[in-house]
Amino acid sequence: MVLVAVGTDHHAFTRLIDWADGYALDRPDVRVLVQHGASAAPSAAEGTAYFEPGGLGAAMGRAAAVVTHGGPATIAEAREAGHLPVAVARDPELHEHVDDHQLCFVSRLDEAGLVRSCSSYQQFRTTLDKALAQPRDFRLPAPSGAGTATAAHRAGRLIDLLIGTREARPDRPLPRAREDAHWPEITAVVPTRDRPDLLRRTLEHIRAQDYPGTVRTLVVFDGTDPDRSLERDDGRRPVRVLANTAAPGLAGARNTGILAAETELVAFCDDDDLWLPGKLRAQAAVLCAEPATELVCCGIRIAYDGATSDRVLQRSTVDFADLLRSRLTELHPSTFLLRRSALLDGCGSVDEEIPGGYGEDYELLLRLARRAPIRNVGEPLVRVLWHRRSYFGGRWQTIATALRWLLTAYPEFRLVPRGYARVAGQIAFAEAAAGRRGAALEWCTAALRARWTEPRAYLAAAVACGLPAAAVLRALHRRGRGI
Structure with missing residues (x-):
């Protein structure tokens, strides 16, 4: 069965109804069911004006292919049901809608590979034939949730990515620690x-935290023999030493x-970074006061070549759209204090499949931000050392491969030109630094087309x-910046 859904808008969508009728006549062996809403009922295909609650999702579940209008909620519900939707945007010049937002929305989704858009009957027929002949190309992995509410929520997130509403969203102030606060135990993973x-x-520096509760430190040796001399059991600041038993790498x-x-509560700290005294107290106060918050970060003080510079994010709430637009270097992994259950019972552990392990912290931020907004303490509470002994220093091909993986794993970047251009520019720089001039210029072009x-x-x-990449990086690092 082919399901065609035109939504509930009061404007008639006669063009899509006619296409559905035409396909039913051209393919008499295929059942075509049309939810036609305010439009006239189809003459050749089967039709229903509206479904009962839950009926549209059920019909999508039975369908071999789903055609939608350009409404975000309908598209999101089709994807929730496991379909790559065939989308036909309403055109205001044909009096199918009041403005061109569906044309813009569907075009951007099509570029990102989130729908297959059609603008002519011939394209419509060819796409449906392909969907029926090659169903795997039009099916999506099983989603984690289901139903109209989830679909509408996802649609809202897509709209946020397109229109960029950060300025319209008020920032929530951070809660303050209470005098009688109970300070839970925290594990620092190093x-x-x-x-x-x-x-x-x-x-x-971990031992020197002014945090009133217990801080347990787990030092995980990766690829080297554990140094047992580091272990200690001194009450509120014990240290254990482990060998990495998972995939090699960070x-x-x-x-x-x-x-x-x-x-x-678990905190990350890289072995070349330093927590400043008030870090854990400020962050734990937020998690204790806000049970729905899963991750709290803070600002950083970057040290490079004898100079320091502060990077502090001047807002206390960060969401998924923010992280697509910008990496937000201030949200460094050594600033993370998070709920362990958010990983083990929620979005999953740190991804060990990312090529070379590059950017695993950013990818984890994206996954956590999809679940709930990230909170941020606007003070530089971690000293981050940038130096030539960094694990990824000079590993340009690994960096380029990992960033391409990121764009594939998160097609939402295509909805955010600024974010896509940023990552494409990073790939271009890595390819140029690796001596791959042709690939570098291709990615330069992709970045500039986006922004x-x-x-x-x-x-x-x-x-x-010919400009040395090392010279560019040194100049940026002196200013507390990077590529």
């Missing part, structure tokens, strides 16, 4: 590899620590033409 001096300094080491933790003011594209082009 992955490490071949940096013993930096590691010992990191552990000293993601696996973090997961080893998460699984070994016995507390609900002609994207600075990374111009920097990448300069590197592709």
Whole structure:
């Protein structure tokens, strides 16, 4: 069965009804069911004006292919039912709607691969024939939730990505710690590899936290023998040493620590970063006061080549759309304090399949932000060291591969030109630094098509033409910036 849904708008959508009738006549062996709403009923296809509550989702579940108008909720419900929708946008010039928002919306979704749009009957017929002949190309993985409410929520998120409403959303102030607050135990997970001096300094700063509760530290050695001399049992600041038992790399080491933790609150700290004294107290106060909050971050103080610069996000709430638009470097993994259950019983652990493990922290931020807004303490409470011993320093091909993976894993980037241009520009720079001039220029073009003011594209082009990538990075790092 082919299901065609025109929604509930009061404008007639005669064009799509005629296409459905035409397809029913051209393919008499295919059942075509049309939910026609305010439009005249079809003459050749079967028709119903509206479904009972839950009926549209049930019909989508039975259908071999689903055609929708350009309404976000209908498209989202079709995707929720496991279909890659065939979408036909209402055209205001044909008096099918009051404005062109469906044309813009469907066009952007089609570019992102979230729908298959059709603008002519011939294209409509060809696309439906393909959907029936090659159903796997028009099916999606089983979603985590179901129903109209979930579909409408997802539609709202897509609309937010398209129109960018950060300025219209008031920022929520952070709660303050109560005098009689109960301070829960926290586990600090510190992955490490071949940096013993930096590691010992990191552990000293964790012990020096002015947090009133217990802070347990798990040091996870990745690819090296654990140093048992670091272990201590001194009441409220105990330290345990583990070997990474998951996939080699930072993601696996973090997961080893998460699984070994016995507390609900878990914090990350890289072995070359330092927590400043008030970090845990400020963040834990938020999680204690807000049970629905799953992750709290804070600002950072970047140290590079003898200079320091503060990166502080001047807002206390960050959502998924914000993170698509910008990486928000301030939300560094060493600032994370999160609920362990949000990973193990929610969005899943740190992804160990990302190529080379690059950007695993950003990908985890995106997943957590899909579930609930992230909260941020607007103070620089972590000192982050940028240096040439960074694991990904110079691993340009790994970086380029991982960023391409990210764009595939999150097609929503296509809905946010600024965010897509940023990642494309990063890929271009990595390819240029790796000496792959042709690939670099291709990604420069992709970035500039999305947003002609994207600075990374111009920097990448300069590197592709001979400017040393190391010189560019040094200049940026002195200002507390990166690519």
